Amino acid sequence: MEKVVVTARRRAELIQDVPGAVSSISGAELEKQAMPDITAVANLVPSTTLKVSRGTNTTLTAFIRGIGQQDPVAGYEPGVGIYLDDVYMARPQGALTDIYDLERVEILRGPQGTLYGKNTIGGAVKYVTRKLSPKTTFGVKATVGNYGEKDLVLNATVPLSDMLRIGGSVATFNRDGFGQNVVNGKDNYNKEAVAGRISIELTPSSNLFIRLSSDRTVDDSQAKQGYRLTPGPAPASLAPLENKYDTRANLYAVNGHAQQVITQGTALLAEYQVNPELSFKSVTAYRKSKSFAPIDFDSLGTPLFEAPTIYADNQKSQEFQLTYTGAKIQGVAGVFYMKANAFNEFDVLINFPALGGLAAYTMDDINSRTKAVFADVSYSVTDTFNVNVGGRYTDDQHDARIFKRTYIGLAGSPTLGNPAAAGLSPANTDLGPDALNRTDTKFTPKLGFGWKFAPQHNMYGTASQGFKGGMFDPRMDLTGTGGPNTLASQLKRKGVNPEEVTAFELGLKSSMNGGRLQTNAAVFFTKYKNVQIPGSIITYDAAGNANGFSGSLTNAGKAKIKGLELEAISQLTNSLNVSGMYSYIDAKYDEWLVANGPNLINLARNAEFQNTPKHSGNLSASYDWPLVLSGRSGMLSLMNGVSYKSRVYQTEIVRTGNTPGLDALVPGNLLLAQDAYTLWDASLVWTSADRKVQVGLHGRNLTDKRYKVAGYNFSASSNTVTAFYGDPRTVKATVSLKF
Template identity: 40%
Template sequence: MKSFGKSASALLCAGTALATLPLLSLPAMAQAQSQETAGEFTLGEIVVTARRRAESLRDVPVSISAFTAEQMEMQGTPDITSLTKTTPNLTMQVARGSNSTLIAFIRGVGQQDPLWGFEPGVGLYVDDVYIARPQGAVLDIFDIERIEVLRGPQGTLYGRNTIGGAVKYVTRRIDDEPHMKVKAQVGSYKQTDLIISGSSPVTETVGVSGAVALYRRDGYGKNLTTGKEHYDKDVSAGRLSVEFKPNEDLFIRVAADKTVDDSNPRHGYRLLPTAGFPVLDSVYDTQAGLTGKQKVKNQGVSGIIEYRTSDSVTLKSITAYRDGRSDTVIDFDNLPGKILDIPAYYEDDQFSQELQLVYEGERLKGVAGLYYMDAHAEGAFDTIVGLANLTTLTAGAVDTKSYAAFADFTYEITDQFKASVGARYTSDKKTGSVYRVNYDGLTSPLFGGTPRNPTLIRSDYTNSRTFDEFTPRVSLTYQPDRDFTLYASYSRGFKSGGFDMRGDAILTPDTVNGYNPELVDSYEIGSKSRFWDGRATLNLAAFYSDYKGQQVTTQVPAGASIASFVDNVGSSSIKGLEAEGMLAVTDNLTANVVVGYISAEFDTFLRYNLATGQYDNIANQAVFQNTPKWTASFGLTYTHDMGDAGLLTLTGAAAHRSAFSMFEFPNPALDQDGYTLFDLSAVWTAASDNWSVGVHGKNLGNKKYRVGGYNFPGALFADSIIGYYGPPRTVTATVEYRF
């Protein structure tokens, strides 16, 4: 800890020295749009709502990256997983076996397993509505104002399951003028997309807005067994909202959204050959034989009411209901035969209600509130082991009732010093039911097999537990002037406990008791600066996290079955550094740099030993998954004013990630080496600002890189070590008309 403290102090003291470098300047946290005022070129101001109230990004004592819609459009950003390239110490990927399920890690903390009943480690919010399940959470970029990525525990204001951080998806509000936008995209692999969005006042007090997006693309590869496209995209999405503003003090919005993913099953690529089946030439091809229904649906409705009772007090209500269903087939062996096949469905619904009081006094500012959520998640799947003529049916459900009270306030001690204090109390009650049985044959009655009795009941239990936690946050900010902020903070994050929906009471008897919560105590010091007459910005942060009770999911072969563990494995230490910078090199050329470093080590890692029935400490064998030591990106944006002919914007970027492990136990055949991705975009905008035409090239080096995998070695499972890959080189042309 002493050596880390020295590193942190050195980093912050280096801020002045870094300011003299021509390209290392601040916030990759944002687009920071360029503007000209009084003959001087400056980087624009970014307003965020990280603390549930509007503030300048420079004033918030939290590590934030904020990306505006305009910035992402100029870069051709397709969905929120692209933020991985431009945010330090962030991993956001499409889950294994799915096209629209999100896997997220921030600063080494997250959750890879999207099974129902498991909680994410990074909270996802759409207009302050918490999205409890990762299915359908790979949100495409349309109809938004900005995206905010909050790094580090956000347990005080955002609650449970923001132990690694939070991602906020903020949509636009309706203004007083009608707007309409039509955007068409065509590109590699027969990509054809259409996005139509618009808003308009209906009366002086009522406005409506809506958006429809259709995304179609052939696969990057083929299923050589079925002949179907592989890694294709068939997604339809829409949003509709109505806003009511009878006076300056009252605002009401009712919004609904729906996303449907009809893409083909995403199987994987076998990394090892087996008898009669060599390794395929293309990493996007598969020989999976399992077929069946593949569909992901996610939808919801929300209501927001804001009422300003005085110049200093605003009351806010956020009410939301969401539900979703996923039907999927995952061929774990990726061969034509039924060696290790999984047909499955997931289903969930949630109701949430949040009440807030926002106070904006002369020196005291903050928010207090109450939160309630009632959620249900269920699902089932067959584990078909063809060589053993055995099917294991796993089914279950978990009900969650969550209650919380929170407050977070900032007091200006002097014009330069501010102190913030916050706390949240959360109580989660969970009831889990697990049913796991064996059937002879290659299907169960639930997934189309003949009705019959199971040959062995492995689990059949229902249990309830309540998890309570107090999550405080304190920070101290020193701001000698508007262009420099120095802060230090402490925060605690809490991720709820639960029950393993794969729990096998025969192999792991303790599974009926469930698993405990995770806790992270995080310490951070940082600075945010703006200099050279507003032409450059620089953000620095150093953090240390004490991580306890990590919930690690492990699945290993056990005879003719698969043993699942969800263990609170112990404790670990995480420390890291982050730098984000932007510089206006000239009036037409801006540069941005992002650097993230993280060192994460297990101090204790307890794993259940199937042979002895005891827990062994194997911390010296375990590593953090999905956590590269280094993340970095560098970008240049050049704008050329062509007068009446319009404006040309060129954007080039390189993003690097060092080597990382897919799971807690390294596997040379599966883990990903370091790699760098190169992107290039060119966008022409008409002088009238009505038309724009763009060309966007992604992964121009055509790098093949893994984003997920499965590991089931052994003859019974045909050595099923499987990789899933990020997109190859693609080129997309866009045409947009605004009126």
């Protein structure tokens, strides 16, 4: 089998030699199987959930070993780091991109603080793009499929001299909706996106490489609206629709602007080989995005409960690295700095019959600044045994400006469409950086070993800590807290504490039968502290009338996660390859304290980890045989894959209990839970011997399974529970040509 080289430890090495849980899928394999985006990769990787966030096409929800982020609220850092090459993407908006122009995708499981500029406590997902070819090249890939899918990707490289190359890719992705709005006829779950990337690479000498790259994606798809699982309100009492991709939603614009997501960034990379053992790298980057998101919580044709929203963010980062690869010592050390701003404003339009209508306005302007020093060193004690020591010091600073006010009527707030709106006084929340600022610092160590006790077997063990800074609830509402000195008010102003993990892992990587059989096994145990859990609720006045919309960000104090991961790939014959994976995760909350009047109550026994199936697995096989087409020799490949996930919860609180007010929330959350399901994908692909022509027929979710991937639960206030579903059965044909 082809040997897989990764840069998980910031230096090129065989994946089987990396002392940690790493999975890699090559760009060629991604294209060969016509995987639409990175979410499809999660079916092949243990303990990993990657999916489209609710109501979007380009926001990524990522969980690894029970740690991640569901709600992409302003300033809330993800538990899984997403990287484009070496650039950390601070926000999940725009992090889900269509697959094109990639060399590979790497997924690292467990805390990543000693190897990466930005600390991530759950793991890391790396998009690694291709370097430009030294020759003039041109490529085209066309795709047509059901639901009117028409995609086109063009790429080219032109060497301007022996030292200078320029190249790039441009792509357009288009598809009709899987369903429609039964009220206005608009497509639902459609796609209309354009993306591009350009690079300039300079190699002035054999030991210096410089690349300036820029990318931009514009998603003009229709607003993706949810499927209402509960009946509509009286007097119509509308029953749920038959097609899970249909909707009755009425919100399709934010202050007159249709849904749109624009993401772009620029990066400057410089690599200098000081000597054969020592190299230096500098990564300078700027990224920004803006989203207009018409979110219709109720998915009804009349405005009952919806949120026109604008997201905007930008980030500047600088990282310097030194990498040393000596005979006895190998390692990386670096410094990292990032400054980021997350801004959003939204109305929550509430039209409960007794009220006539309210617009609950929220504005967040959140700044964060991160500084870090990190190092990771491996020392070969003998030819077969090495020890690994690492450490990181992180300094995270956050400050916020949060303003909330409720206005009368459904026309919106002054900044989102209704300049004449009359507001209720006083403001629900009006706090600036003087009141909302915090600094969190932490040193997180790592200790590990690698032992090649036999030529075919490599055992490793690691103990590491991870850290994610504290933050403020960007949707905090101080109305009804009883004044600034109450427990509830103090907790909201203080924000949530930093998340901390202590993780232990023991693994065995084996390569047997001359490399024709490779197996990986790992067991892990994680102590998870101060889990940051965002949420949203309707607020009420003393008379029981709804008067606003608020966040419910809390810390779940303690949790434990343990699990088992197995991976195997075997070349049974020269033509037949079989691979598989299995993961088991047991994740439990031990403590989750929230304010209940003057007291704190523990919700742990009523909670489950979201987006963390206890069991998941995949079994794939591919068979190749020679086939000559139109006088051109090549290889025909038949690929089949079946993946399985056990029950998945979309929210944490699921069980009934004696906690006041809890029982009313549980039914909606259980409606959103997705029972165990299995997906079947298959492809038939012919590739010419010179790899310049590739033709394929691809089917995904061939049994046409309906499975929930996200949703909203507001059953306690408006009997509203809406769900979003994974893609139905899709069939498409692809043709790729390279010149």
